[in-house]
Structure formats: structure tokens, C-alpha cells
Amino acid sequence: MFTFAPALPNEKRINIAQAQIESKIGIPPRTRYHAAAEKYPEKYATSRKAMVDHYAAEVSEMYEQQQQDCVVMTRLTSGANPSRSRFSDAPPDHPSAVSHPRYSTSTPELQMSPLDIRVLQWNVNILTGHDSRTPIAASDIMAIVKRSNADVVLLQEAADQQNFMPRFPWADPEGLCGERATKARMGQLRDMLRAEGYTLLTSPCENPALVATRLPVSDPGVVTIIDGQFQKQMTSEGENRSGRLVQLSLGRNGLSTDAPERTFGVFVTHLHHTEGSGKSGLRLEETRMLLSQMSRARSSKSTQLSATLLATDMNAPRGSDYAPREWNTIAGQLRRLGEPVADGVAPFLEERGFQCCYDLAPKPAQFGIFKAPTFTHWTCTTVDFAWLRAEQPDVWGVKGVYVLPTNKPLSDHLPVITDLVYRGD
Numbered sequence: 001m002f003t004f005a006p007a008l009p010n011e012k013r014i015n016i017a018q019a020q021i022e023s024k025i026g027i028p029p030r031t032r033y034h035a036a037a038e039k040y041p042e043k044y045a046t047s048r049k050a051m052v053d054h055y056a057a058e059v060s061e062m063y064e065q066q067q068q069d070c071v072v073m074t075r076l077t078s079g080a081n082p083s084r085s086r087f088s089d090a091p092p093d094h095p096s097a098v099s100h101p102r103y104s105t106s107t108p109e110l111q112m113s114p115l116d117i118r119v120l121q122w123n124v125n126i127l128t129g130h131d132s133r134t135p136i137a138a139s140d141i142m143a144i145v146k147r148s149n150a151d152v153v154l155l156q157e158a159a160d161q162q163n164f165m166p167r168f169p170w171a172d173p174e175g176l177c178g179e180r181a182t183k184a185r186m187g188q189l190r191d192m193l194r195a196e197g198y199t200l201l202t203s204p205c206e207n208p209a210l211v212a213t214r215l216p217v218s219d220p221g222v223v224t225i226i227d228g229q230f231q232k233q234m235t236s237e238g239e240n241r242s243g244r245l246v247q248l249s250l251g252r253n254g255l256s257t258d259a260p261e262r263t264f265g266v267f268v269t270h271l272h273h274t275e276g277s278g279k280s281g282l283r284l285e286e287t288r289m290l291l292s293q294m295s296r297a298r299s300s301k302s303t304q305l306s307a308t309l310l311a312t313d314m315n316a317p318r319g320s321d322y323a324p325r326e327w328n329t330i331a332g333q334l335r336r337l338g339e340p341v342a343d344g345v346a347p348f349l350e351e352r353g354f355q356c357c358y359d360l361a362p363k364p365a366q367f368g369i370f371k372a373p374t375f376t377h378w379t380c381t382t383v384d385f386a387w388l389r390a391e392q393p394d395v396w397g398v399k400g401v402y403v404l405p406t407n408k409p410l411s412d413h414l415p416v417i418t419d420l421v422y423r424g425d
Contacts, residue, residue, distance in 0.1 A: 027323040027325060027326065028325060028326070029325070029326045029329055030326065030374045031054065031058055031374060031375055031380040032054050032057070032058065033050060033051055033054035033055070033058075033380040034326060034329050034330065034380055036050070036054075037329050037332075037333060038325075038328075038329040041329075041332055041333075041336075045329075045332060045333045045336050046333065046336050046337055051378055051379050051380060052130060052131050052378050052412070054380055055130060055375070055377075055378040055379075055380055055409065055412070056130055056131075056409045058374075058375065058380065059130070059405055059406065059408075059409045059414065060408070060409075062403075062405035063405035063406060063407050065405075066090050066405050089400075089402060090402065091148070091400065091402040091404070091417050091419065092400075093149070094116065094118045094148070094149045094150075094419065095116070095149075096149060096151060096214060097115060097116060097117050097118070097151040097214070097215060098151070098214050098215060098216075100113070100115050100116075100251075101113065102115060102250070102251030103216075103249075103251050114421050114422065114423045115250065115251075115421070115422040115423075115424075116399065116419065116420070116421050116422075117151050117152065117215070117264065117419075117420045117421070117422060118148065118149065118150045118151050118152070118417060118418075118419050118420075119150060119151070119152045119153075119154065119266070119309065119311055119386065119417070119418045119419075119420065120144075120145060120148050120150035120152070120153045120154070120415055120416070120417050121153075121154040121155075121156075121311040121312060121313075121384060121386060121415070121416050121418070122141075122144075122153075122154075122155055122156070122384075122411065122413060122414075122415040122416070123155070123156035123157050123270070123313040123384065123411060123412070123413035124136075124141055124155055124156070124157060124158050124189075124410070124411045124413075125157050125411040125412045125413065126157045126158070126182050126186065127141065127182060127185045127186060127189070128177045128182060129409060129410065129411065129412075130378060130409035130410075130411060130412045131412070132177070132412070133177055134177070135176035135177055135181065135182075135185070136185070136410050136411070137185065138185050138186070138188035138189035138192055139188075139192070140406075140410050141189055141410060142189060142192040142193070142196075144404060144406065144410070144415055145193070145196070145212075146196065148404070148415070148417055150417065151213065151214050151215055152211065152212070152213045152214075152215060152248065152266055153193070153198065153211065153212040153213070154209070154210075154211055154266065154268065154311050154312060155209065155210045155211075155212070156209045156270040156312055156313045156413075157207065157208075157209075157270065158186065158189070158208070158209065158210040190210075193212045197214055198212035198213060198214055199212070199213050199214075199217055200212050201213075201217070201220055201221075201244070201246055201268060202268070203223050203242045203243055203244045203268040203269055203270075204223060204242060205223075205225060205240050205241055205242035206235075206238050206239055206240050207239055207240070207241055207270060208242065208270075209242075209243075209268045209269055209270045209312065210268065211246055211266060211268045213246070213248055213266075215248040215249060215264070216248065216249040217246060217247070217248060217249070218247045218248060218249045218261050218263045218303050219246070219247035219263065219297070219300070219302075219303055220244070220246055221244040221245045221246045221247065221268075221293065221297075222244060222293070223242050223243070223244045224242060224243060224244070224289065224293065225240055225241070225242050226241050226242060226243045226269065226285075226286040226289035226290055227240050227241055227272075227282070227285065227286060227289075228285040228286070228288065228289050229285060230279060230282050230285060233278065233279070234272070234279075234282075239272070241269065241270055241271065241272055241286055242269065243267055243268065243269035243286070243289065243290045243293065244267070244268050244269075244293070245265050245266070245267055245268075245290070245293040245294055245297055245308070246265065246266050246267075246268055247263035247264070247265050247297060247303050247305065248263060248264045248265070248266065249261060249262075249263060249264075250262040250263060250264055250306060250422060250424065260300070260301060260302055260303050260304040261302065261303050261304065262303075262304050262306050262424065263303045263304065263305055263306060264306060264307055264308075264309070264422070265294065265297060265305050265307070265308040265309065266308075266309050266311065267290055267293075267308070267309070267310045267311075267312065269286075269290060269310075269312055270312055270313050271283045271286050271287070271312065271313065271314050271315050271316075271345070272286060272315060273315045274315075274339065275339060275340055275343060276337070276338040276339060277338075280340065281343075281344070283314070283315065283316065283343045283344075283345050284343060284344045284345055284348060287310075287345050287348055287349065288348075290310065291352060294308050294389075298391075305391060306390070306391055306392070306395070306396070306422070306424055307388060307389060307390040307391060307396050307420075307422070308354075308388070308389045309386060309387070309388050309389075309418075309420075310349070310354065310385075310386070310387040310389075311357075311385070311386035311387070311416075311418060312384070312385075313377075313383060313384050313413060314345060314383055314384065314385045315383050316339075316340075316342075316343045316345065316383055317330060317381040317382055317383055318346050318356075318372070318382075318385075319331070319341070319342065320371075321358070321370060321371060321372035321382055322370075323370075330381055333379075349387050352389070353389045354387040354388065354389045355387065355388055355389070356385060356386070356387055357385075357386040357387070357388055357398045357401050357418050358371050358372040358373075358385070358386075358401055359371055360388065360397070360398035361398050361400055361401045362398075362399070362400060367403075373403045373414075373416070375414075376403060376413055376414045376416060377412065377413055377414075378412040378413070383413075384413055384414070384416050386401070386416070386418045388420070392424070394423075395422060395423045395424040396420065396421070396422055396423070396424075397420070397421045397423070398418065398419070398420060398421075399419040399420065399421050400417075400418075400419045401416065401417065401418050401419070402416070402417040402419075403415070403416055403417075404416070404417060
């Protein structure tokens, strides 16, 4: 069982990291899988088994490294463990946001103090493990949620799975990773979340997502299918996606009864995993459909949207998060799989005022010399992102972003924590 320890600054580490950034063009791939794929591209570049096996080994190493760092860092007065270069710092402890005075008092000076909001995002692969064949207990997932003490939990592949057999043709429908058993474990997870004080809202479709929030819900939003022009094709393939923008209260204290309530919007969604077979542009279309919900919410007279967070499995890496040599290997892998090297989603979001939270995290980043984690996904790439759009950028900030290792691979994705701060009012 691991504990969270504060990530401490280290001036020497900053200087070394900066020097490495300036000359990182020659840095080799950071994961063992991509090192092997660089050397033997035909053998490794499209091997799911090789990716999954390497991912499982890397997760175990990350967990062991963070355990060691937590022990070391409790003895340091300054500086993080200088041996760490590939993995995330451990997140600090987090007090529940609903204990903040803005939810419980009318004292103006207390209401004005900064509000810290912790968001945990995780594709839990409907509790079938890193290989989609290993049953995962709901209590294992809940243990991570409880340790994080997140105010908002965004889960992908976390509700009733309607198209189980088409996705996993090897699965025994009556086995431990079959439809019946999987739905039962997901039901247990939902019950555990509610018992911990979370309100649950889902985004139903054939591949659904879920939000669990301790912050009060101001507007539950409306569920819409987000496949747009691809909807007919995706429905026929049993893989349509949906989304809803849920608005969470930032407190009404100090507001007049007729003033719109300040809210924090979170998308409950999951972008598609492939753009092959005539689906080029699908994720960009899904993103457009999501942002149309945000536009409607911004015009509301009953709520005042202060910021919007799109934190989910985006199912595509960003080239800017990798050294050139490393990205060359990953791009070659994508081409061999018939996937686009860039799906256009990141620049589309940036043009509309969103900023990636990996880019906003304090420097030095929690990921060695890189802005983003080494990996969050079984492909040994980072595909899980949080994008923030603040209506008033000066009142919102990112305190830190952290990838959580687990003592065994619980999913084909890793959980990611984003710590936000709201200085509004």
C-alpha cells in the first residue's frame, strides 16, 4: 500500500532538466517497449501482446520507484529524489473541496480563500485488467479513489457495457470477464462510490463514461451522441460515443438570490479509439460536438460557467510531448496501424481557448525533463489528457498533475490526477 508524499522543489534538478531539454533531440525512447520497437520495428511496432507485456512491467517499476521516493522524500528538507527521470512525482495529500467555507459559511473573507479541486480521471476498462482478460475487483479501483480523495472522478468504460462480445470475442460471456460478471462488478463500484459521498451521473451509449462528484451538481447537462456525421457507421459497429457537460457548483455564498450560480463544467465522455476503416476525422468531430454543449451552457441565464474541463481518454498522443527520436518510433507505429499521426484535436482545442494541464503544471514538471507523463496507456504512450478552458484565466490555475502507479496493472490505462485551484469571486 503506497502513501502520497509532497513533491518538493529542487534547484539542481531544474538546472539539469533545462540543459537536457535544450539538447533532448538525441534522447532515446523512455519505455523498454519503444526502445525495442525502434530497433526491431517490424517485430514490435504493431504487436499488442508486446505492448501489453511491456506496459505491465513498466507499471510495476513505476510503483516500486514511487514507493522508494515516498520513503526518501519524507527524510528530505528540500528536493525530490534525483534518480527519478521517467515517472511522476507522488501527489500531495488533498483536503476535500466540499469542506471549503464557500460551501458552508457566509463570511466574505473566508469565501474568498482559494478553492482547491482535485480531479481523478481513469479509463478502467470495465474492470477487465490491462489485458481485457483479468477480472478486477471493484474494491481495487475504489482503493485508488479513496487514497486520492478526489472531489471529481471521471471514469471511462465504467458503466454497463452493451457491446461486450463484439469488442472481446475471446471472452466467455458467463466467465469472470463476461458481460454478467463485469456488470456486477461495475454495480459494486457504483455502490462504493455512492457510499463515499459521491453523486453519480453517466453518459449512456455503447461505450459509456461516468462522473462521480462530491461537489454539488448545478446542472446535470443533457446526454447527446457525439459521433456527428459518423453516427450511422459507429452505431452499426456497436461503438457509438456520447457526452454530457455537467456543471458543478463553486458555491452561492455572497451571491444575490437572482444572480447566476458560478459553476465548473466537466465533460463526461470518451473519444474513439480508432480512426481507421473510413473514420478519419472522427475524434475531431466528437470534440466539435462536445464544444457545442459548452457554447449552450455559456449562454445560460441560471448558471455562470467559470471554467470547463475536458479530462478523458483522448485515444491519441501529442507529438510535442516526445523527443524527436522517440516520436519517430511512435509515429511509425501509428502509420503501421493505419492511424493518423495527428488527429487535429489538440490544435482545435487550443484555438478555442483550452490549455492542456500538462502544459500548465508548475515547472519543473512532475515528469522529469518532459511536460507530459512517459505513458498512461497500454501502448506505452500518453493518451489521457485534461484540457482546461477558463473564462477568466487569472482566477484558475493548475497546481500539479500526477500519474498514479498501482501495485498491479488494474486497467490498460493509468489513473491521472489534476489539482486545480480557483481564486474567483
